[in-house]
Amino acid sequence: MKYLRTVSVIIMLIFLYKIFPQQLFGYNIQNAPSNYFQQYNLPQNTTIFSLENPYGSSYNNIFELLSNYYEYYNISINSPEYLDLNLISNNPIQFYVMTDSNYYDFEYGYNFSYIYYYDTNNLDTQLYLNQGNYYIVIDNNGYSNSFVQFLYSLTQNPINPYRPIGIADLGINSNNLEGYTYTTNEFIGQIYINNISGSVDQECDIGPYASNDDSESIQLNVMLVDNTYNGLQYYWLQNVLQINNTGGYYYFEDNVWNGTSSPSLLNNNSIYGSGAVYFSNLNNGSYYVYSTYGYNLSYPLNAFLIINITQNNSYPEIQFGYSFDGQNIIWYDNVTIYVPSINYSIVVEPYQTPEGASTDAELVVSGPYNSYCTYINNINAYLSLYFLYDYNGQEYLSPVENFFNYGISTAESVSNVNVNSLNYGSVELSTGSQDIGQLTPGNYYELFIYYPNNGSSYVNYYPYGQTVNLDFPNSYYISPYYRMFLDGINANGQNYNSNYLSFTMNQNYYIIPNYILQDLVNIYSPFQFYLDGNYYSRNISIWENNGTILNIYLNNINQISNNERYYCQNNTLQFYIDSPTSIYLLDYCNFQYLINIYSPFSYYINNNYYDENASLWFNNGSTINIYFNNINQISNNERYYCQNNNIDININNPENLNLSNYCSIQDLININTPFLINITFSNGTTTTVGNTSFYLNYGDSFKIDPTEYKYLRLFTNTIYYEDGESVFVNGSQNITIQFNQDIEINNNTYYFIFFIIFVAGILIFYWFKR
Known part of the structure; x- marks a missing residue:
């Protein structure tokens, strides 16, 4: 079994209209005109449908019984069993249960006896029969032909009989004893389940893998008639929603059976898709099957099953799809039958194929697979069945107009399900016993309220003329940070801005309160700003739609004091709101201090040249670089000498900088x-x-x-x-x-004087010596 956990986004894809939508998949919905159907009188005294359970335990028959004619059924019972009988006729008829000898006397006109006898046009009962051979006789001794629907089954216990229950278009209008035929390329089954639970019944199971799982299926079953160059071929198509409450998942599955042969014969060379051909464990031959991965199961469950017939070259292609919203189709399997064809279509008519397969269209609740039957403990669900038709070149969807509350094609079945007709092609399912037969549209109108934000819905039905008042809350809170806000109401395609509606039930109403998820947005700001054109002076807390874009405009300069300010270079901000958000506008601005620079000489700040005093703003925490010449002449005789002429200043306060303080005169x-x-x-x-x-x-x-x-x-x-x-x-x-x-x-003077004296002395000495 394939299983896949899906993300919560699936909830948002749930369909907007449930049972009586005005449009599906782009097609307007209106009943097909009567001339679209080929209508005719039913064959007299002929069995139209006769579906025998392959294990010999039940029969379903629909036929016209002429006046003074009878129909009989021979049954053999090997051990005591209960005979479950359901009979509906448009005229009173006589119903008998006889022994062999009783039937012999009846057949040859003798006085006869019987075990049970009823003179009625509606019979729903169970009879206890011992082992033996019996005849069931339905006798029309009245003056008018009678249309008879007759089902019986044999069970070991006195329980509700098992049948596929829902909607079936058999090509019969029992009210006027007419049959009809129509063709189409597409059938759509619409499903809405508030809840369903049950258990596979071990005693009635005839499949080889019986279990007591809480498993059910909803099946869309139709017959494809393929007009080939070698004659007509029939293919029974099934698009199935499989539900497993025990495992908590559901998935989709398609089957293709060859209705031309009995048992079904297919091989992988004659049919191609995402699946493959397998042999049935129930000796029904071979069939094609494919299933998707599983989805997490939760209720309510909304789904559409679609079978569409198209062309692949000269071959018929069967498209199996599903949808959750009635607008977008997921085509999960495209199956081509490799038989060259002249034309092909889905056919509904009150006849069987040469091999006994029914050419009806069904949307029914049944057991899961392998002919299982499920006893339903609890169900609240709605089904609708549509087909596509062309009228004057325009395609429409039409609900089936004449329909029965039980299927006759599939082997899976359920018990304890009651069907209530709501409208053309639409029914409500609940627990309880069921009188089988053809249904007529009810005179109730549906009020369907769908909440697209979480996929929940409400449905109820009111009689014609009743006044309904609806008052929706303007908002409700999911948490302190999330709320749902009412952004108008759509009623039958018309929008209303009020949260209050009042109307008279003279049509179906489809109400969609458009609750929008809103997130709490806190904006923190020490200065004024504009939000989507609205002025705000300080911090605010507002609710904004999830998925919207906020536009915030700030002034470039937001003064705090003479020396302090916020500078917002990018003053146009956008925020995508997809969750509760806190926006700090300070994060998008720079806090700046005023720096006053006084200088008697030229200088550079961050490589920008200045030749006079300047007042400049710089970001808090930033560092500025100031460069100036070592020597800055004041006059010819005076100058500034700046030994450190390249300085860095860390900005963390307002500053008054005199560059001469970094120099000497x-x-x-x-x-x-x-x-x-x-x-x-x-x-x-x-x-x-x-x-x-x-x-x-x-x-x-x-x-x-x-x-x-x-x-x-x-x-x-x-x-x-x-x-x-x-x-x-x-x-x-x-x-x-x-x-x-x-x-x-x-x-030298002294030396000279001494020399003169010395010389003079010598001269005197020699003078006197002479």
Whole structure:
């Protein structure tokens, strides 16, 4: 068994109209005109349908019984059993249960006896019969021909009989004893189940894999008549919704049987699709089958079964589909029968194929498969059956107009299901016993309310003329963060903005309150903003439709104080709302501080050039880079010297930055000196200079060291000297070094005097010596 867990999105695909929609799959719904059907009188005293259960335990017969004619059935019972009888006739008739001898006397006109006798036009009873051979006789001794529907079955226990229950178009109108034939390329079965539960009955099961699962099926069964070059061929088609409450899943399955032969004969060379051909475990021959994966089962369950006949080259192609919304079809299997054909269609008529298969159309509840029968413990469901027809070049869907409440084609069956006719081709199913027969449309009208937001629905039926008042809440909360908001009501295709409706039941009403899922949206902002054109000054909490887009507009600049602001470069914001949302508008803006920059010289900020004072805004937490020249001249004699001319500033407060604070004012010192001098600066370094110019920081000082120079001559020395001085820099200065001059007698003078004296002495000495 295939099984697949599906996501919750399936709920949103559930169909919008249930039983009496005005349109399905793009087709308008209206009853087919009478001339669409080929109508005729039923053959007299002829069995029209005679479906024998393959295991000999039940018969279904529909026939016309002429006046003064009778019909009989011979049954043999090997052990005591209950004979379940259902008979409906448009005229009173005589019903007998006889022994062999009783029937012999009756057949030859003698006085006869019987075991049971009824004179009635409606019989639904169970009779207990011992082992033996019996005859059932239906005798029409009245003056009019009678239309008879007769079913019987044999069971071991006095239980409700098992039959496929629902809608069946047999091609018969029993009210006027007429038959009809029509053809179509498409049948649609509409299913709405509030709940269904039951159990496979072990005692009535004849399939090889009987189990007591809570399993049921809803079957759409039709007959395809294929007019080939070698004559007519018949293919019985089944599109089935399989339900397994025990496993909590459902799936779709299709079957194709060859109704031309008995048993069915098919092989994988003659038919092609997603499935394959298998041999039946019930000795019914071979058949084609394919099933989908499983879906999670929950109620209410809404589905459509579709069988469409189209063409694949010269071959008939059978399309099996399902839908959840009455608009979109999932074609899950396309089956081609490889027999060249002249034409082909689905046929409904009150006759059987040459091999005894019924040419009816059915939408019935039954056991799951393998001829299983399921006892239904609880059911509340609705079925509708439509066929496609063409009228004046326009295609329509028509509900079946003449229909019976039981099927005659499928071997699976149910018990304890009652059918109530609602309208043409539409019935309600509930638990209880069922009088079989043809149904007529009821005079009740349906009120169907569908909630598309969660797939839930409500259905009820009201008599003609009753007033119905509906009052829907404007909203209801799913959680503190989700709510459903009423965005109008659609009633039979017309939209209303009110939450209150009142109307008289003179037609079917299909009400769709359009509840929209809304999410709570919190918007936090310290400044004003516009939401979808509406002004808001601060934080707000609002409800917005799920799946919508919010448009928020902000001012680029939102001032907090003179020195603080929010800057929103992208001031047009869009938010897709698919869940409860908190929006912090600060996340889309930058908090900025005002930075005032004062500078007597040009500079660069983040590579942008400025030549004057500037007031600029920068993001909190950012870092700005300021670059300027090392030397920035103020005048010929004064300048700013910026040793650190590349600085980074971290922005976390408003700032007043004076770039001159990162520099020193320096004054030009011009020194004029006739001699080299030594200058000692405040940092302790000494340098020897002559005439020179240099800059020193304002307020700095330097020292002109004492300096002395001697120039030697023959008898004297000329001395130039400067006593030194300390200089305080408080502006530019021109310093001229004034050297003092002294002349001193040098040693040469003394040496010369001594030499003169010495010479004079020698001369005197020699003078006197002579």
